[in-house]
Amino acid sequence: MLHCDYLVIGGGLGGLTAANVLAEAGCDVVLVDRSLPEARGALGGFTRFSGAKFSLLPAGQGLAPVAGGLGALRATTQDVLAFCDLADHSAVGSLDLLDDQPIGAQASMRAYQSIVLTPQQVERLVERISGKVGASIRVIDAGIDELRPGPSGWLAFSRGGAIVEGRVAIFCGGRMGGTLLRRAGAMPQEGKGIDLGVRIEFAERESLRALRDRGPDAKILIGPTRTFCLNSPGTIFRYGFRQITIPGGIVADTSERGANFGILTRVQGKEDRLGRVLRALRTVPPAEYEAAPTVKGAPFQDKTAILESAYGFEVVGHLKKFAETLGELGLVDWTSEHRIHFPLLDWHWDTFAVGHSHRTSQPNLFVAGDAAGHARGLLQAGVSGWLAAREALADASL
Numbered sequence: 001m002l003h004c005d006y007l008v009i010g011g012g013l014g015g016l017t018a019a020n021v022l023a024e025a026g027c028d029v030v031l032v033d034r035s036l037p038e039a040r041g042a043l044g045g046f047t048r049f050s051g052a053k054f055s056l057l058p059a060g061q062g063l064a065p066v067a068g069g070l071g072a073l074r075a076t077t078q079d080v081l082a083f084c085d086l087a088d089h090s091a092v093g094s095l096d097l098l099d100d101q102p103i104g105a106q107a108s109m110r111a112y113q114s115i116v117l118t119p120q121q122v123e124r125l126v127e128r129i130s131g132k133v134g135a136s137i138r139v140i141d142a143g144i145d146e147l148r149p150g151p152s153g154w155l156a157f158s159r160g161g162a163i164v165e166g167r168v169a170i171f172c173g174g175r176m177g178g179t180l181l182r183r184a185g186a187m188p189q190e191g192k193g194i195d196l197g198v199r200i201e202f203a204e205r206e207s208l209r210a211l212r213d214r215g216p217d218a219k220i221l222i223g224p225t226r227t228f229c230l231n232s233p234g235t236i237f238r239y240g241f242r243q244i245t246i247p248g249g250i251v252a253d254t255s256e257r258g259a260n261f262g263i264l265t266r267v268q269g270k271e272d273r274l275g276r277v278l279r280a281l282r283t284v285p286p287a288e289y290e291a292a293p294t295v296k297g298a299p300f301q302d303k304t305a306i307l308e309s310a311y312g313f314e315v316v317g318h319l320k321k322f323a324e325t326l327g328e329l330g331l332v333d334w335t336s337e338h339r340i341h342f343p344l345l346d347w348h349w350d351t352f353a354v355g356h357s358h359r360t361s362q363p364n365l366f367v368a369g370d371a372a373g374h375a376r377g378l379l380q381a382g383v384s385g386w387l388a389a390r391e392a393l394a395d396a397s398l
């Protein structure tokens with residue numbers, strides 16, 4: 001069994017930046033990652049299986065109070081961009097917050113800059129930072145099944161045996177880590193509610209050109225409903241969550257003709273809403289919702305019944321109205337060939353950070369990235385890992 005001062009669990013951007021900060025401070029660090037099945041043993045978590053967009057402020061402003069204010073968040077964002085060799089990218093400007101702009105039909109647009117990488121660029125980025133972190137700390141390829149308080153910190157178990165003990169543990173296991181932290185006694189926090197929606201895949205990316213022209217990550221908003229994560233060119237990647245799969249949008253190379261984007265509406269009462277979605281989808285064979293047929297015309301017609309049983313009438317009403325408005329504004333051409341993928345869920349996972357910190361409710365157990373709950377996203381996970389490591393370093397108990 002290994003012993004260390006800082007045990008980082010999870011090797012996505014949150015875990016990699018946390019490990020980097022700790023290693024640069026001269027600490028004894030072990031990083032344990034069970035890579036995603038598609039990653040075949042490589043670090044990086046969802047980075048390679050994402051839209052590869054690093055969204056700049058105002059995205060991730062939920063981290064401002066944790067960082068110690070907007071100025072401190074900007075400075076940490078610059079540190080993380082430098083760590084990823086992205087600080088000189090042309091999209092990086094002042095990181096100022098811009099007001100939402102009305103665009104008609106009660107809709108507004110939130111513009112923010114994004115660094116959009118190609119699949120090759122994101123691959124190289126992950127290799128570079130994994131290599132950098134791996135050169136200065138011990139990295140173990142394993143899944144942690146259980147975390148228990150040990151004689152001098154947290155004992156991490158894999159396949160029934162304790163493999164590492166860390167005086168402090170930082171959990172960066174992303175959106176699938178809830179069970180482990182709950183079992184370790186950490187209390188899930190209320191969080192931001194849950195986002196329910198659909199991801200729409202167009203056969204030709206031309207059909208989404210007007211939306212893409214508003215910016216690589218321009219967000220159109222009407223009340224709690226908004227567009228989400230446009231990938232052009234892009235494909236769909238379904239990832240497993242509990243008994244279902246969720247259609248994520250991921251970046252593709254330019255030979256891919258299609259594009260996709262999401263529409264989400266935010267509601268409260270996460271546990272109840274999620275329970276309803278899971279119950280509704282359990283009654284239909286996965287093939288019925290995973291294999292989306294090609295359709296044309298008014299949005300979601302063929303899916304209304306199943307969407308209503310999973311999300312409820314009100315949510316489906318918001319989604320439909322919003323989709324129609326995008327058509328009226330000339331941003332989406334619903335007459336062209338598209339496929340509706342669902343259930344698109346976001347913020348569906350447990351989050352554990354207490355207050356404006358990266359602490360969990362358990363002593364010497366920190367959490368960063370998606371599992372923290374302050375912000376979601378690639379750059380945001382990196383910033384969160386960076387801040388969590390600094391908080392852990394500042395902890396007087398070591």
Ligand SMILES: Cc1cc2nc3c(=O)[nH]c(=O)nc-3n(C[C@H](O)[C@H](O)[C@H](O)COP(=O)(O)OP(=O)(O)OC[C@H]3O[C@@H](n4cnc5c(N)ncnc54)[C@H](O)[C@@H]3O)c2cc1C
Binds near residue numbers: 014015047051250370
């Ligand atoms: C399909 C999809 C597309 C996305 N596109 C974008 C985008 O374009 N832009 C953007 O900003 N965000 C995007 N996101 C969100 C973004 O990917 C996440 O917010 C970000 O990756 C979170 O980073 P993380 O380090 O917290 O966790 P992850 O990237 O999820 O990494 C967690 C790592 O920990 C490992 N792990 C989990 N549990 C354990 C355990 N018990 N023991 C050991 N290892 C464990 C996991 O296998 C994984 O390797 C997308 C998400 C998805 C699902």
